[in-house]
Amino acid sequence: xxxxxVHLMIFSLLMLVPCILQANKIRHDTAALPSHYTAFEIGIxxxxxxxxxxxxxxxxxxxxxxxxxxxRLYDNLSIGPGVGLEAYAYGSYMPVYxxxxxxxxxxxxxxxxxxxxxxxxxxxxxxxxxxxxxxxMFTPALSLALKEDGRSKYFVKFAYKLQKMRTPxxxxxxxxxxxxxxxxxxxxxx
Numbered sequence: 001x002x003x004x005x006v007h008l009m010i011f012s013l014l015m016l017v018p019c020i021l022q023a024n025k026i027r028h029d030t031a032a033l034p035s036h037y038t039a040f041e042i043g044i045x046x047x048x049x050x051x052x053x054x055x056x057x058x059x060x061x062x063x064x065x066x067x068x069x070x071x072r073l074y075d076n077l078s079i080g081p082g083v084g085l086e087a088y089a090y091g092s093y094m095p096v097y098x099x100x101x102x103x104x105x106x107x108x109x110x111x112x113x114x115x116x117x118x119x120x121x122x123x124x125x126x127x128x129x130x131x132x133x134x135x136x137m138f139t140p141a142l143s144l145a146l147k148e149d150g151r152s153k154y155f156v157k158f159a160y161k162l163q164k165m166r167t168p169x170x171x172x173x174x175x176x177x178x179x180x181x182x183x184x185x186x187x188x189x190x
Contacts, residue, residue: 037078038069043185045086045161063087064183068099076103082116088179093120093163095137103145112143112155120163135164139183159183 047059068082082099086092097118104111115138122133141159148154161181 036069036071036080037189038067039155039187039189041066041155041157041185041187043157043183045181045183048180048182060089062089062181064185066095066185068097070099070101077101078103082118086120088165091133092123093133093165094123095120097137097139101143108147110145110147112145112157114141114143114157115139116141120165122165133165137164138162141183143187145189153189155187155189157183157185157187159185 042065043063045062045064047062064084064086066082066084068080070078070080072078077100079098079100082095082097084095084097086095095116095118097116099114099116101112101114104113117139118137120135120137122135139159139161141157143155143157145155146153159182161183163179163181165177165179
């Protein structure tokens with residue numbers, strides 16, 4: 001199971017390599033990606049099911065809200081910091097992450113490939129044993145952005161999220177697990 005997750009992360013990062021290598025050579029209308037921008041996104045995520053032998057039920061729908069700001073590195077490649085608030089069945093998390101995204105093409109509808117990598121801080125902060133409710137997060141995603149007035153304004157995003165987290169108390173303790181989610185978000189760029 002862990003090797004499958006490692007392979008997925010490596011594959012997701014390798015998807016971006018051709019985009020990064022070609023980013024400086026492509027000369028599209030840069031109005032699709034201004035020198036800096038901020039985006040707001042809201043969405044839901046669905047847990048992938050009870051994958052941990054009854055230790056952690058992960059099959060609900062959960063709310064998330066994110067804001068990130070980015071600067072253009074090349075014509076269609078941007079990077080920037082992001083922060084969010086995410087609700088889960090057993091508490092909430094505040095992810096702080098780096099967002100790397102590549103905008104493909106120059107039409108009215110722009111496909112976007114992105115990867116978020118960071119760390120999530122959880123509430124409640126600790127369980128009964130004093131263990132931290134925090135962990136790494138990794139989110140590869142595909143988006144479709146709509147250009148309006150020559151700039152990307154709205155987008156829909158489909159993502160896979162891997163979140164390290166602790167389970168709630170089971171037999172007077174908690175256990176660290178890799179929680180997996182599929183996300184759907186809508187966003188606005190300003």
